[in-house]
Amino acid sequence: MFINNKELKKYIPIANMIAKTFGQNCEVVIHDLSVPQNSVIYAINNHVTGRKVGQSFDHLIKQVLLSKNFDGDYAANYKIVTESGKEIKSSTSLIKNSKGEIIGALCINYDLEPMKNIKEFLDDFMNIEQEKIEKDIEPFDNVIQIVDDLIDRIVSNSNVDNLKRKDKISLIKFMDEKGIFLIKGAIEKVANKLKISKVTVYSYLDEIRKD
Known part of the structure; x- marks a missing residue:
């Protein structure tokens, strides 16, 4: 694996730590936004959504940047659904370089399917808010x-x-x-x-x- 951006490469150990902490149902993806069409540069536990290096971002604009919950350069606990119908709890944080410029994003995708029968856990953990996406939004x-x-x-x-x-x-x-x-x-x-x-x-x- 070869990653051009040294600043983004620093986030690989963080991605690995998150994935190992939360187990095989937790996928972590790093995006390089300088190459939007091929932004995925790293993915661990990518069996969760099937994300692969070289793919593009999917939810960055619709469910992160345009979310009312987007604050402090991150949006947490929004829901996505995979092509196979799995419900995924996701959170995304933007990554800045030393100049304060947005250069990438770190995304956490957690597979909720194995937990659907754990009622007490779900009441606390599946805190998902959905919004209606409107056209011509006046963003920040x-x-x-x-x-x-x-x-x-x-x-x-x-x-x-x-x-x-x-x-x-x-x-x-x-x-x-x-x-x-x-x-x-x-x-x-x-x-x-x-x-x-x-x-x-x-x-x-x-x-x-x-x-």
């Missing part, structure tokens, strides 16, 4: 900056001037799946970065969502 300034950085990094991996229509649609589809367009003003920012009009972005989104 630091959330706007994080999403702006993600847009920059997603688009900067491509030569915009040489992108074909299908390539632009592919980038917009990726950003739509990750919740980028839930942030107010994201349509305009993506349009500017891809050197197309807002109307074109809306047209691509309609095409993507119909498919």
Whole structure:
């Protein structure tokens, strides 16, 4: 395993400690947000959700950055459901470098399935709050900056001037799946970065969502 970012590499022992403390039902994942499309750089006990190195983030925007419970650079105790239907209790903390810049995220995913028959434990442990995700949310300034950085990094991996229509649609589809367009003003920012009009972005989104 090779990790470019030395500051993120420091979190591997912490991830291992958390996983060993809480056992095989506790998955810990480290993300490098400088490479959004392949942000997963480390995962332990990844049988819980099936996360693999090289995959992208899934819930960072929708259930962390846009959560009313997101405070102090972390969101705790939100629920996700795997493709196989398992309920997972998750918590995510953003990772900053020495300059205070957001560079990554550490995520804890705990498999609740084996505990469903332990009533007393569940009453205390399964404290999960769900929120309705709305479009065009007015997020905190630091959330706007994080999403702006993600847009920059997603688009900067491509030569915009040489992108074909299908390539632009592919980038917009990726950003739509990750919740980028839930942030107010994201349509305009993506349009500017891809050197197309807002109307074109809306047209691509309609095409993507119909498919």
